[in-house]
Amino acid sequence: MDIKPLRYFIAIAKTESFTQAAQQLGVAQPAVSMAIKKLETDLGLTLIHRADRNIGLTDEGKKLLLHAEKIIQATDDALLEMSELKGLSQGEVRVGIPSMLGSYYFPPILMAFRHRYPTIMLKVIEGGTWQLQKMLENGELDLSVIVAETLPDSLQTQALIREEMLVTVAEDHPFSQLERVSPDAFFDEELAMFKEGYFHRRIVDKLAKACNRTPNIGFETNLIPLIKSITQQGFGISTLLAMVIEEDDKLITRSFDPPIWLDLGIAWRKDSYLSKANRAFLDFVSEHGRDNG
Template identity: 85%
Template sequence: MDIKPLRYFIAIAKTESFTKAAQQLGVAQPAVSMAIKKLETDLGLILIHRADRNVGLTDEGKKLLIHAEKIIQATDEALLEMMELQGLNQGEVRIGISSMLGSYYFPSILMAFRHHYPSITLKVIEGGTWELQKMLENGELDLSVIVAETLPDSLETQTLVRGEMLVTIANDHPFSELDKIPPKAFFEEELVMFKEGYFHRRIVDKLAKEANMTPKIGFETNLIPLIKSIIRQGFGISTLLAMVIEEDDQLITRSFDPPIWLDLCIAWRKDSYLSKANQAFLEFVSEHGQNR
């Protein structure tokens, strides 16, 4: 089977449009339409609903999509491996990083790697931990930084660093008189939280459930400077990784009681081919992280 129609089919499924799929693929729309028609004829099935400009997959199309994505992913990895056997390196790393780590832990690592490997392109995708994990599993990312909690068997991980989640408060907050903060006391305060889907929020939600408390969330934002500003002005408290707190933030931190430690890992798919560029990045990050 020619796999080109499968690429067209996947693009149509994602864009829900023949026109948008053609634009994304850089081909003429009639070519896309003809390829899909031939694919349906070869399979003897209708794969796509075409009614009043609304494009959607049939039940048969939805089943084919699962296999098509796996076929394209395996084909791309096989081609990359064959190219690298000939000494041809695409030199690209697609990595997913959350806001907190992307802003405070990774900039120096990424710049140092780029300096060491100037021919390798870094594509950094920011997102929530859960979203990035799904993108990794679907082959949209080569690597992703995640928190090692419950991981699927399909992923391989390597620990980068262990970080403590600290209660973060203004200088004049009553918690400043305490050595450690019990979760129940934390959840009695107005909170400034990341949005759902980010590991910061997932940790807090899990902690609230264990304490049988409902978080009082006054602000939701993924902008760390804004979170710090809100805390500093006394409009709420939060919890941030120790690495995020800087001396000039004018904020106070305290450990939870008991302390909350997170293992931050870099992950990749077990069944995927890691290019030489990705292998170089893994080795570099591992060495850099151990030296921090």
């Protein structure tokens, strides 16, 4: 079977459009339509519903999609490995990094990596941990930083850093007089939180569920400077990693009671070929994590 039609088929499934799939692939739309028609003829099955402008997969198409994605991923891995056997000097690393770490922990690591490996291209995707995990599982990322609390069997991880989630308040907030803050006291306050899908928010939601409390979220934003500003001015409190707090932030941090620790790791797909560029990045980041642990 020619795998090119499978690439076309996957693009159509994701975009739900022949036109957008063709644009994404950089080919003419008639070529996409002809390839899919031939694929259906060869298989003797209808794979795509073509009702007016609504494009969708048939039940047979949905089953083929599962196999097609695995075939394309395996083919791309094989081609990459064969290229590297020829002594490929350049490479690309597609890594997902959660916002908090992307802003405060990783910039010096990324710059140092580029200094050591100037021919390797770095593509950094910033987002929520669960969004990044799904992108990793789907082959859209090579590596991703994740919170290693629940790891699917399809992923393998290497420990990176251990960080404490700290209650963060203004300097004149009553919590500044405490050594630790109980979850109940925390949830009595109005909160400035990250949006759903980010580990910062997931930890708070998980804690609230365990305490049978409903968080009073007054501000929801992924902008760390805005969370800091809201907290500084006393319009709410938050919880941030210690690495995020700087001396001139005019913020006070306290541990939860009991303390909440996050184990952060860097993950990759077990069944995929990890390129030399990705292995170099993985080793570099792990080495840096040990040096700063």
